Amino acid sequence: MFSLHQSPPPLVHPDGEQVIELIPEPFLILDNAHRVVAANQAAARLLSQTRGMLMGQGCQELLFGRPGPCPGGDACPLTLQSGAGQVTEQRVEARNHQGRSRPLKIRMSRVAGDAEGLVGLQLLAENGTQAHKEKMPARVVGRSQAMARLMHVVERVAPTSATVLLLGESGVGKERVAEHLHRCSERADGPLVVVDCSALGEQLIEAELFGYEKGAFTGADRRKIGLFEAAQGGTLFIDEVGEMPLAMQSKLLRALEASRIRRVGGTDYIDVDARVVAATHRDLGAMVARGEFREDLYYRLAAFPVDIPPLRERREDIIALAEHFLEEAGGAHQLPLARSVAELLTDYQFPGNVRELKNIIGRAAILAGPGPVLPEHIAFQSRQGPAVPSTQDAFDVPSGADALPFPPPRRTRNGLTRERIRAALEASDGHRSEAAQRLGVSERTLYRHLQRLSSGP
Numbered sequence: 531m532f533s534l535h536q537s538p539p540p541l542v543h544p545d546g547e548q549v550i551e552l553i554p555e556p557f558l559i560l561d562n563a564h565r566v567v568a569a570n571q572a573a574a575r576l577l578s579q580t581r582g583m584l585m586g587q588g589c590q591e592l593l594f595g596r597p598g599p600c601p602g603g604d605a606c607p608l609t610l611q612s613g614a615g616q617v618t619e620q621r622v623e624a625r626n627h628q629g630r631s632r633p634l635k636i637r638m639s640r641v642a643g644d645a646e647g648l649v650g651l652q653l654l655a656e657n658g659t660q661a662h663k664e665k666m667p668a669r670v671v672g673r674s675q676a677m678a679r680l681m682h683v684v685e686r687v688a689p690t691s692a693t694v695l696l697l698g699e700s701g702v703g704k705e706r707v708a709e710h711l712h713r714c715s716e717r718a719d720g721p722l723v724v725v726d727c728s729a730l731g732e733q734l735i736e737a738e739l740f741g742y743e744k745g746a747f748t749g750a751d752r753r754k755i756g757l758f759e760a761a762q763g764g765t766l767f768i769d770e771v772g773e774m775p776l777a778m779q780s781k782l783l784r785a786l787e788a789s790r791i792r793r794v795g796g797t798d799y800i801d802v803d804a805r806v807v808a809a810t811h812r813d814l815g816a817m818v819a820r821g822e823f824r825e826d827l828y829y830r831l832a833a834f835p836v837d838i839p840p841l842r843e844r845r846e847d848i849i850a851l852a853e854h855f856l857e858e859a860g861g862a863h864q865l866p867l868a869r870s871v872a873e874l875l876t877d878y879q880f881p882g883n884v885r886e887l888k889n890i891i892g893r894a895a896i897l898a899g900p901g902p903v904l905p906e907h908i909a910f911q912s913r914q915g916p917a918v919p920s921t922q923d924a925f926d927v928p929s930g931a932d933a934l935p936f937p938p939p940r941r942t943r944n945g946l947t948r949e950r951i952r953a954a955l956e957a958s959d960g961h962r963s964e965a966a967q968r969l970g971v972s973e974r975t976l977y978r979h980l981q982r983l984s985s986g987p
């Protein structure tokens with residue numbers, strides 16, 4: 531049995547997670563900023579998280595469920611002896627993201643040698659019992675520099691009251707980032723309310739956002755509280771804000787400016803205290819230029835824009851995400867992924883971004899059963915082959931398209947052509963949810979594309 535009183539094995543290396551897996555006790559490695567850089571399966575089980583979720587968590591988040599950097603000094607929950615190899619033991623009342631606390635004993639030491647600065651943590655549940663299964667908190671998995679920068683920005687803006695606009699292709703994780711932002715804010719104990727503008731018509735959006743009074747319209751047989759009010763003290767996440775009809779945009783702007791709303795059919799104003807986070811995959815600036823989006827609302831929403839890069843521009847995240855999804859799908863025993871599978875995944879473009887990867891892994895976990903995941907279990911959802919270097923996204927027609935003797939296929943932001951959508955629907959016997967899965971997009975994204983394609987040539 532490995533003990534912290536011995537010198538730890540060379541733990542962090544490209545193969546580090548495999549080495550750490552040899553330690554039977556729950557074990558974590560933190561870097562000198564106290565962020566998790568490796569965790570074994572036993573630690574993930576003890577903390578009721580996946581290893582992917584643990585990666586990158588800071589000491590505060592790990593022990594007290596509060597995201598953010600190490601506060602340093604006495605505020606840091608880890609009281610370490612300075613010398614390499616010296617072991618410190620400490621008891622903490624660890625609190626997870628759901629606010630549940632659990633006594634934990636931690637043995638810590640600095641890792642000596644090449645890996646100086648790293649901290650090894652051995653975790654012992656105080657009552658000796660294993661963690662009970664709890665709903666996993668939504669965590670943003672990703673170890674790339676781009677994601678580290680993004681998380682830094684999100685964690686800086688979270689405690690403020692700024693309106694944040696999340697930008698990125700479909701499936702990149704905008705909603706997941708919004709959840710994280712809410713969790714890092716002082717409103718974390720309040721509600722996070724989501725409204726998807728692409729799924730609602732103009733009148734419905736107003737009734738959903740602001741609520742209505744009894745008798746406001748046919749069918750309004752009782753008063754209904756709107757989502758702005760439901761988000762009181764919390765966060766209102768307005769997804770696909772680019773799909774919001776113009777008339778509704780001015781009402782939203784007024785609500786944002788005045789922090790008060792009026793229910794449909796009502797006369798009184800109601801004060802609302804909801805922090806607004808909006809998201810879109812559309813180019814709002816271009817929509818403003820075309821007169822499709824109100825300029826004043828654009829500037830109000832874009833007070834703090836945050837770009838979430840597509841997965842193909844942060845390939846370092848692919849394996850961490852794939853392993854996270856495999857664990858989520860109950861495939862922890864199938865970890866780590868075979869090199870051949872990892873190569874297959876990292877060579878692919880992922881037009882459907884993280885959502886597509888999640889679907890691919892979910893399917894592979896089922897096909898692999900109790901055995902390891904093999905390349906033949908990986909079925910890409912688009913027929914797009916291995917990576918083509920690209921800084922532009924799949925939104926654009928292929929380069930050289932001008933020279934084609936016929937018009938290029940009408941493409942959408944996900945690289946979804948009419949032909950791909952038709953093929954997916956045919957293969958799914960017209961079932962939209964299944965077709966969306968095949969294409970690696972959400973059902974509502976597919977619905978949006980169907981509407982767009984049916985309105986164009």
Ligand SMILES: Nc1ncnc2c1ncn2[C@@H]1O[C@H](COP(=O)(O)OP(=O)(O)OP(=O)(O)O)[C@@H](O)[C@H]1O
Pocket residue numbers: 669670671672698699700701702703704705706707769811851854884885888972975
């Ligand atoms: N960094 C991440 N870590 C863990 N899971 C993620 C991450 N990014 C995305 N996901 C998962 O991938 C799926 C798609 O993410 P999400 O719904 O947040 O994307 P989106 O950009 O909001 O998509 P859309 O534009 O279609 O609404 C979800 O199941 C989400 O939980």
